Amino acid sequence: MRFKGLDLNLLVAFDALMTTRSVSRSAERLNLSQPAMSAALSRLRDYFGDDLLMLQGKRMHPTPFADELMPQVRESLLGLEVMLSRSPNFDPATSQRSFKVVTSDYVFASLIAPLVAQLTEEAPGIRIDCGLPQPSTVQELEEGKIDIMITPEYVIGGHHLSYVLYMEPQVVAAWSGNPAIAGGTITEEAFFAAGHVAVVLGGGATLSYADRQLELMGRNRRIEATVAIFTAVPWLLEGTNRLAVMHARLATQLAGRFALSTAPMPFEIPAMRQMLSYHPGRKDDAGMTWLRSRIEAIARASA
Template sequence: MRFDGLDLNLLVALDILLSEKNITKAGEKLFLSQPATSAALARLRDYFEDDLLVQIGRSMVLTPMGESLAKPVKDLLIQTRTLLNNRHKFDPLTSDRTFTIMASDYTGSVLLPELNRKLAEYAPHCSIEQIMPSSEAEKQIQRGNVDILLLPSVNIIDEHPSTEIFNDEFVCVMWDQNSLSNKEMTLQDYKNAQHVMVRLGTIYNTPMIDDWLIRNLNFERKVGYVTINFSSVPLFLIGTPYIAIMHKRLADIAAKHLPIHICQLPWETPKINIYMQWNKFQETDPGLVWLRDLIMETASYL
């Protein structure tokens, strides 16, 4: 189908080419050979009268025209997909849709297991794919690569709709035989101890929540261990003098199975607010409207 002289099938190719900035990788996503992908790019260059992508050294970069097209084309495709999804009423009993949710292992442990149980009951043929947060969370929701973000309020962007679904508080956690478990922890105790910290894989250099909590205390923590997810923190406390900051809901889950001690932090800490966010162009997608309602229902029981 053509619109104003452009084969609309090429818009999908344009979107992926502008995102990947690599003909081979774009071809893999389009299920096209490299020559066929190059031919598609040539047709796009001819239509827009611009190179769109140019080779500089070993990399390809977008021209100013390519940069200006990237977001509008992505938005147009998201809107088109939502329009097509709106053709039919979403039936959870018969749909086989896969929903993609970006959430940390914290939210994955606290909320998603119950959500999965509800999904199995209400939408037995649907499934959830959880994706770990990355430094490109904002881009992932804007590009429509994920259906839902479940992240702290500090990671939510203003451009797209969001709503708070639950909150939590922070506690100090240690092995239940740690000498500090028998006393009320002081700020000096906290400063003197060695710590288990979290750094999430692709956002290793991004400050985690414990960095945010202690930023006004003006001291450098002694790091005993750095782990790559929140749920593994208690395992690295057992048999050590280490301590850690944890979300209370997650710490309570761990304490049911592991010999850990939970206590209050020796200073006032703000709560953490977990938000749900989705792309504004998917506001009326029937399947996502249903999923968002199910997430809200599940979170209300926490």
């Protein structure tokens, strides 16, 4: 299909080229041959009268015009995607849609896993693709490559719609045989005297909510071990006297699978505001509205 002389398929090729900055990787992404992708770039250059991508060293770099054009192209492609996915009579029982959700492993365990279990019966054709947050996640959400992002408030950014999905208290978690947590309580002195397991996100670039709050309070705990995902913490608690600060929902869920005990924090830490974010262009998408409502219902039920 052409619009004002432009083959609209070339916009998809342009998006891939700008994302990968590589003709060969763009070809792989779109399941095309490398000569076909090279031809697409040549046609784009002819149409816009600009080089668009220039080879500098071993990498291609966009021209100023291509940088200016990119947001408009991505917004147009997203608009088309939303238009084609909409249905005034969205029926989850018969829909074959796929949704991409990006969130932590903790939210996956407490919300997304129960959601997928429910969909087996009520929406067997719907597919949920899950991913962990990456440095590019916010940009991908803005480009419409991600449907829903669920993260703490301090992580979100960019120009998308967000709201509080739920408030999450923090608790102290320990092996059930740890004497420091006997009786379901722990003192502040015992908390800071103990060794801890901490979660370090993004290759160490992002503090977990608990450590961010402790840093703001000017308090440091003694870290004996770190892990990259929240669900790995219990493995380093069992059989030891270590402690961990854990999201209350996750602690409740994991207590049934590990020999864990929990106690309230011995000092005040504000509850974490867990945010659900999505692209403004999908505000009126019936399928997205349905998916958000299902996630919200599970969040309320597990509170």
